[in-house]
Amino acid sequence: MSTVARPSFKEQMLAAREEAIIQSVNRLLAEKGFDAMTVDEVAAAVGIAKASLYKHFPSKEDLAAAAMVRVMRRAQDFLHTVAEDQPVIDKLKAVVRWMLQVQLAGEMPSLPSQNSSLRATLMSNRDYLDGLMDASDRLGAWIEAGQREGLINPGLPAVAVLYTLYARACDPVVEFLKAGGQHGDDEIVELIVSTCFDGLRAR
Amino acid sequence: MSTVARPSFKEQMLAAREEAIIQSVNRLLAEKGFDAMTVDEVAAAVGIAKASLYKHFPSKEDLAAAAMVRVMRRAQDFLHTVAEDQPVIDKLKAVVRWMLQVQLAGEMPSLPSQNSSLRATLMSNRDYLDGLMDASDRLGAWIEAGQREGLINPGLPAVAVLYTLYARACDPVVEFLKAGGQHGDDEIVELIVSTCFDGLRAR
DNA sequence: GTCTATAAATAGATAGAC
DNA sequence: GTCTATCTATTTATAGAC
Numbered sequence: 001m002s003t004v005a006r007p008s009f010k011e012q013m014l015a016a017r018e019e020a021i022i023q024s025v026n027r028l029l030a031e032k033g034f035d036a037m038t039v040d041e042v043a044a045a046v047g048i049a050k051a052s053l054y055k056h057f058p059s060k061e062d063l064a065a066a067a068m069v070r071v072m073r074r075a076q077d078f079l080h081t082v083a084e085d086q087p088v089i090d091k092l093k094a095v096v097r098w099m100l101q102v103q104l105a106g107e108m109p110s111l112p113s114q115n116s117s118l119r120a121t122l123m124s125n126r127d128y129l130d131g132l133m134d135a136s137d138r139l140g141a142w143i144e145a146g147q148r149e150g151l152i153n154p155g156l157p158a159v160a161v162l163y164t165l166y167a168r169a170c171d172p173v174v175e176f177l178k179a180g181g182q183h184g185d186d187e188i189v190e191l192i193v194s195t196c197f198d199g200l201r202a203r
Numbered sequence: 204m205s206t207v208a209r210p211s212f213k214e215q216m217l218a219a220r221e222e223a224i225i226q227s228v229n230r231l232l233a234e235k236g237f238d239a240m241t242v243d244e245v246a247a248a249v250g251i252a253k254a255s256l257y258k259h260f261p262s263k264e265d266l267a268a269a270a271m272v273r274v275m276r277r278a279q280d281f282l283h284t285v286a287e288d289q290p291v292i293d294k295l296k297a298v299v300r301w302m303l304q305v306q307l308a309g310e311m312p313s314l315p316s317q318n319s320s321l322r323a324t325l326m327s328n329r330d331y332l333d334g335l336m337d338a339s340d341r342l343g344a345w346i347e348a349g350q351r352e353g354l355i356n357p358g359l360p361a362v363a364v365l366y367t368l369y370a371r372a373c374d375p376v377v378e379f380l381k382a383g384g385q386h387g388d389d390e391i392v393e394l395i396v397s398t399c400f401d402g403l404r405a406r
Numbered sequence: 407g408t409c410t411a412t413a414a415a416t417a418g419a420t421a422g423a424c
Numbered sequence: 425g426t427c428t429a430t431c432t433a434t435t436t437a438t439a440g441a442c
Binding site for chain 2: 031033035036089112150151152159161170171173175177180182191195196197198200203
């Protein structure tokens with residue numbers, strides 16, 4: 001009975017437990033950010049002892065990194081579902097909508113502002129970097145195609161467009177509008193998509 | 204000699220010291236955010252003992268709130284310098300440029316993501332709320348005028364426009380582009396102003 | 407008001423029994 | 425692997441001398 005061919009029952013249990021942990025970490029990261037999140041809270045949310053957490057993940061940074069890798073995987077999966085046979089603008093809008101919906105669902109983990117220990121851990125994490133690179137390549141190709149076709153402003157550096165799209169994943173306008181209570185989730189999404197692609201100015 | 208009519212020498216010294224403290228707090232808040240900033244770091248940056256800090260400000264929250272009030276005051280001061288006899292778009296662009304420049308200078312304090320102790324302190328701080336309201340009123344008037352004139356997209360709720368402008372104060376695109384090293388500060392400012400008002404789409 | 411010294415609470419991480 | 429109990433360092437905040 002090979003452990004490679006098919007995961008044993010125990011391995012499945014382990015994987016399920018770790019998925020539950022990462023899910024809790026994900027929510028806490030979205031809710032309060034890395035610095036304010038404590039390992040005790042994670043343990044309490046999962047319902048296991050703190051020491052048990054450390055059997056699965058060697059540090060708080062690795063805990064958070066696992067959540068970041070997970071969301072990056074989800075992003076990659078989504079990117080692969082975006083139909084290629086549609087205008088570039090629609091593909092990019094679909095991506096922005098996805099990020100906004102994840103954020104509205106309280107499932108978009110938020111990174112610390114700058115040079116922190118988590119950034120260092122992430123930048124040495126193969127899975128995360130690979131995912132980020134894959135996503136950036138796909139989006140970058142769409143952006144450059146859009147610029148050649150004259151759909152995306154060719155005066156903007158492609159990388160600036162890419163960053164502007166990424167920034168929608170942590171756009172504070174989402175929580176502002178949500179807190180205002182005047183708009184439903186779908187309305188918020190479309191408002192931000194509109195300002196992102198068409199700007200504040202009248203056309 | 205009244206203490207009301209003119210600040211005494213000691214009072215001037217006190218005010219200068221507190222200004223130095225708030226300036227250090229401001230930089231640290233911009234650099235690492237409220238949660239990662241420690242009172243020890245503040246004391247070290249100012250060059251005084253931690254206990255002395257607590258003689259000036261009763262808690263870490265009040266320390267940070269003072270920095271937020273200061274930047275809000277600076278924003279109000281700037282808003283008053285914006286010439287009224289120019290197109291609305293130019294007035295709003297000037298405001299966004301100012302926020303981006305403050306951020307590029309490493310002087311834009313960053314709030315914690317959500318319901319934190321700092322938020323509670325700020326929401327019960329008269330000076331901060333007054334400043335925020337004053338700024339929002341001025342900007343709101345400009346936005347609505349712009350919409351009546353057909354310069355700002357009338358299909359957007361004015362409050363959504365307001366939040367979108369505020370969000371430029373903590374736009375991660377700034378640090379992304381800065382880290383890329385491909386663009387100077389002025390270029391970064393104009394890129395973001397462009398995407399903010401004209402969007403990513405070609406016109 | 408400034409300092410040194412110290413409290414009191416909490417953080418991340420580990421020991422060792424089961 | 426999970427637990428309880430504990431360690432060690434750090435954090436916010438104070439006491440008390442000067």
